[in-house]
Amino acid sequence: MSSDQLPNSSISATIDFNADGVQHGFLQLPYSSDRSAWGSIMIPICQIKHGHGPTALLTGGNHGDEYEGPTSLLKLANWLDETQVQGRVIIVPMMNQPAFEAGSRTSPIDAGNMNRAFPGHPCGTLTERIADYFNRILVPMCDYALDIHSGGKTLDLVPFAAAHRLENKTQEQTCINGALLFGAPYTLLMVDIDATQLYDTAVESQGKVFVTTELRGGGTTTPCSMAIADRGLQNFLKFTGIIAGEPDLPQATKLLEMKGASCYHVSQDQGVLELMVAIGEHVKHGDLLASVHNRHRTGAPASHYYAEMSGIVLGRRHAPLTEIGDVIMVLASVLGGAKDYQP
Ligand SMILES: [Zn+2]
DSSP: OOGGGGGGOOOOSSSSOOEEEEEEEHHHEEOOOSSSSOOEEEEEEEEEESSSSSSSEEESSSSSSOOOOHHHHHHHHHHOGGHHHHHHHHEEEEHHHHHHHHHHSSSSSTOOOGGGGGTTTTTHHHOOOOHHIIIIIIHHHHHHHEEEEOOOGGGEEEEEEEEEEOSSSSHHHHHHHHHHHHHHHHEEEEEEEEOTHHHHHOOOOOOOEEEEEEEETSSOHHHHHHHHHHHHHHHHHHHHTTSSSSOOOOOOOOOEESSSSSGGOOOOSSSSEEEOOTTTOOTTOEEEEEEEOSSSSSSOOOOEEEEEEEEEEEEOOOSSEEEETOEEEEEEEEEEGGGGGOO
């Protein structure tokens, strides 16, 4: 069944996407539960529109335990008005609202991971229905999309904006420019472990300009990570031309690249994790990165994990309790300053 043969989405918006001005409303997703027979999940949405111009779709809470995006987007929705906008800004601070409400990465209702649920389905689980609404309604309306992630409770990463390598080099260059102008301390050319069901891929496959971020993690925010998010949101809107002004770039961003699966260092043991290097540190191929200690008995030797490449520590497992298959460290290659970038 092609996407144009799919049934209509059961989600309805309480705002008018064609109306100028500021609107605060909801994406209403019917959900019949023990607690509320004819109830709905209400996903907050805000639109600021003024005249003709491009549309930017700004999202957070794709994963429910990442807080820079929702917090910064809630703030933006409260101060941005139509006099500052030429075009349209659509803000969804908590994409996976049930997961955000539970403070968990995935939805407590259907265990859905929003960023593994695309393109979604109008008759699927609640998470798949939200994904389908984005894929068929919101993303086609936009020219630019920014999805703010952080590491959540289990990961901590250096703060970066990222773009993917794309077949369309014109689209790729524009995405990379958007990531650079977000103005995070790091900018990453990104490779995902499995891109097939990502929101990122759904947006990019529709030819849109897409930027994503990781702005620290550990299931909290810091004053520094919030400042990066707040500044980055405004910088992104300046990059799109929807709000006026030049991006505020207080420092040169460091350009990083993930060249393949060898970036990811995966635990082959269960235990408690000890890290020898911190995020942002430079490591050489063969350096000791981490040990996993047997947590069930004394007298057992630890397992050691060594760098499979030289580079910078992009991210680390935040939660010390580690199972077989957990990513314990991610390394990235250093490409130098932004001026070094060649498409
Ligand atoms: Zn995330």
